[in-house]
Amino acid sequence: IDAASAAQAAVRQDSLTKPPGSLGRLEELAIFMAGWRATPRPVIKKAQALIFAGNHGVCAQGVNPYxxxxxxxxxxxxxxxxxxxxxxxxxxxxxLRVVPIMLDTPTADFTTGPAMTSEEMLSAMNIGASAVDGNADVLILGEMGIGNSTVASALVAAFFGGAPPDWVGPGTGSDAAGIARKCAAVSKGLALHGGRPALETLSRFGGREQAAICGSILAARASRIPVILDGFICTAAASTLHVAHTGLLDHCLVGHVSAEPGHRRLLKELGKRPILELDMRLGEGSGAALALGILRAALHCHNGMATFAEAGIS
Amino acid sequence: IDAASAAQAAVRQDSLTKPPGSLGRLEELAIFMAGWRATPRPVIKKAQALIFAGNHGVCAQGVNPYxxxxxxxxxxxxxxxxxxxxxxxxxxxxxLRVVPIMLDTPTADFTTGPAMTSEEMLSAMNIGASAVDGNADVLILGEMGIGNSTVASALVAAFFGGAPPDWVGPGTGSDAAGIARKCAAVSKGLALHGGRPALETLSRFGGREQAAICGSILAARASRIPVILDGFICTAAASTLHVAHTGLLDHCLVGHVSAEPGHRRLLKELGKRPILELDMRLGEGSGAALALGILRAALHCHNGMATFAEAGIS
Structure with a gap:
């Protein structure tokens, strides 16, 4: 992050025609963008949304009603x-760009073995990295994949501890029996794959869209492109990078807190505060895209407001 | 509210390509708009923002640093x-339309007598009502007036009880001594003007912009125009109508919960849940305008998404 640009943006915020701090998180967002874009007056000319899709062998365990x-x-x-x-x-x-990854070749069922080989994981990470438009000013990330809320729960249980019911929720609409099957699958997976380093854990639970999300976050970082993460599944995928190396998600905002119960707990682990809280639980980047509107509004204020001196206010 | 249009909108929401309920409050907002606009497919062609401004005699009590x-x-x-x-x-x-109301003639100091006569209050209510564009699909309300957070605190203390410190906050930036002066002014005002009917209470504490907000809310209701209220001062003004007649704010959303501490308590009294929570405390309609973006997104989804049948999804 470019501390000088962020500091200049903070000085500008305090010069604008409002009581200092009165735009709350809009001010924080403008300063955040200034730091990552390395300019005191950041703009969003191009916003890219990437939705990665994958299929999951763990669906054999009856973890999804669809x-x-x-x-x-x-x-x-x-x-x-x-x-x-x-x-x-x-x-x-x-x-918006949608990136389906080998939908005809689901990952392996993680309750019986590793979901992906290391090579498969790296290939998916590269697909994610290659999809990032280096000219974007901000990147929105989302996912789609029947069964992937179980993968997300397994990943974060492996990373942050706790029992499966702490992390497993209804997802797209599982009933109590479905949630019990999800918990059982996570338990089996933890017994097989627990206690490993972050990226190895990702390869063992899957899936391809989760690996692609990680790849795109790293590529965005290299181009100083801030990222808006979406809900539980997207954030769970990203948390792989946090566990691998603290600070790797510093350029990432979290668009919203999902109604999926594990998300709030996960955000606490990551020390991230969501922008929106609207009881959404859809995935596919929906909460992140909605938060882009707030980020745009923050930059409108930052760049378009008059200073006290310009407006001649006492 | 047109229950039939709201019900048709709810049926449509459940037919769209997403798990039922997974858009959370976006679904609620679409159904709310359908009910008040009396059409199952509501649109926002015209959004009007009205900012009323007034001056306040209670500034003689040193309640504002500016x-x-x-x-x-x-x-x-x-x-x-x-x-x-x-x-x-x-x-x-x-x-956006800005409506300054007699800025050269502040209301009287409510610590020594009524801020407005009944005629002055009704005149300001009419100014508010006349400012509403009957062709708008949604109305955003805001205010500006040095000293008006003290007026707001006095109003809601009179309406909902509690001690002045429960309702008085820093406003534009009062320090502890300034807050103490605000509390003292509210106490004096309650001793003089407490225990009266809602509209009489409004006339006694003021101010003109608060009365205009009430007038515009009533005019919007008559034209089935939903309203987005802003922060503490705007909502406090509107609460006059709630106290006068339960249900008069049913067509009003609350755009955000302000960092001004009394706002959260006030929303609990009104049974309203804010759309955004971004630590803003600026007034001038800022939180309401930001929430308009969320409302627009909700209607984009409602009107633009494919149904399961249209998309051919299992």
Whole structure:
């Protein structure tokens, strides 16, 4: 982060026609953008939204009420403009790209062995990194993958401890029996794959879209592109990097806190405060895209307001 | 509210390509708009933002660190486009109109007598009502007036009980001594004007911009225009109507919860949940304008998403 640009942005904020601090988090967001974009007057000309999709072998354990075909059907829906994320990207001015990753080749069932080999994980990370537009001023990340809330729960249970019920929620709509199956799958997975380094844990639980999210976050960092993370599954994937090396998520905002119960707990582990809290639990980048509107508004104020001197105010 | 349109909107929400309920409050907002606009597919073609400004005799009690001239200076800043609300209205697509009300004639000091006569209050209510554009699809309300957080605290202490420190906060930036002066003014005012009906209480504490806010809320209701209230001072003004007749604020959303401490308590009294919580405490409609972006996004999803049948999803 460019501390000088951030400091200049903070000085500007205090010169604008409002009581100092009265725009609250909008001021923080403007200063954050200044630091990461290395300019005291950051702008968003281009916002990119990337949605990664994958399929998961753990669906064999009955962890999701929907068939895996829905992942491909939803990818088509994204491509045709029919999903929530399409509308939210229109509303917030983001360019959406959907990246399905080997949907016909689900990862292996992590309750019986590693979900991915190291090579498969690295390949998916590279797909994520390559998808990042280096000319973007901000990157929104989301995911789609039937069964991936179970993968997310397993990952964060491995990273942060706690029992499966602390991290497992209804996801797309599991009932009590479904949640019990999710917990059982997570327990089996922890027994097989627990206690390993962060990236090895990611390869063992999966999935491809989670690895792609990690790859894109690293690529964005290299280009000084701030990231807006979405809900539980997206943040759980990103937490791999936090565990691997504290500070790797410093350029990441969290767009919202999901109604999926594990998300709030996860944000506490990461020390991240969400921008929005609207009881959403959809994934596909929806909360992150919505938060882009708040970030845009913060920069409108930062760049467009008059200073006290300009306005001639006592 | 048109229950049939709201019900049709709810049916549509459950047909869209997402797990039912997974857009959380975005779904609620779409259904709310459908009910008040009396159409299952509500749109926002025109959003109006009204900022009322007034001056207050209670400033003689040293309740604000800034001179009253700042009210007029900020009105000029609004008119020239230099304030936060100008930028936030650009960002969210609202037409801003600033309505200063007799700034050269502050209300009387409520610590020594009634702030307004009934005629003065009704005149300000009419100014507020007349300012509403009947063609708007949603109305954003805000205020500006040096000293008006003391007026707001006095109003809600009179309406909802509690001691002055429960309702008095720093406002634009009072220190501990300033807060003590605000509490003392509220105490004096309660001794003089407590225990009266809602509108009489409003006339006795003031001010003109508070009365205009009430008038505009009533005019909006008559035209089925939903309203987005802003922070503590705006909501305190509106609470006059709630106390006068339960249900008069049913067409009002609350854009955000302010960092001004009394706001959260006030929202609990009104049974209203804010859309945003971003530590803002600026007033001038800023939190309401920001929330308009969320409302627009909710309607984008409601109107633009494909149904499961349209998308051919299992």
């Amino acid at each position: 068939p895996q075909d829905v992942t491909q059907q939803m990818v088509l829906n994204f491509q045709r403009g029919g999903a929530a994320i399409n509308q939210l990207c229109i509303a917030s001015g983001a360019d | 001179p009253q001239d700042v009210t007029q200076q900020m009105v000029l800043n609004f008119q020239r486009g230099g304030a936060a609300i100008n930028q936030l209205c650009i960002a969210s697509g609202a037409d």
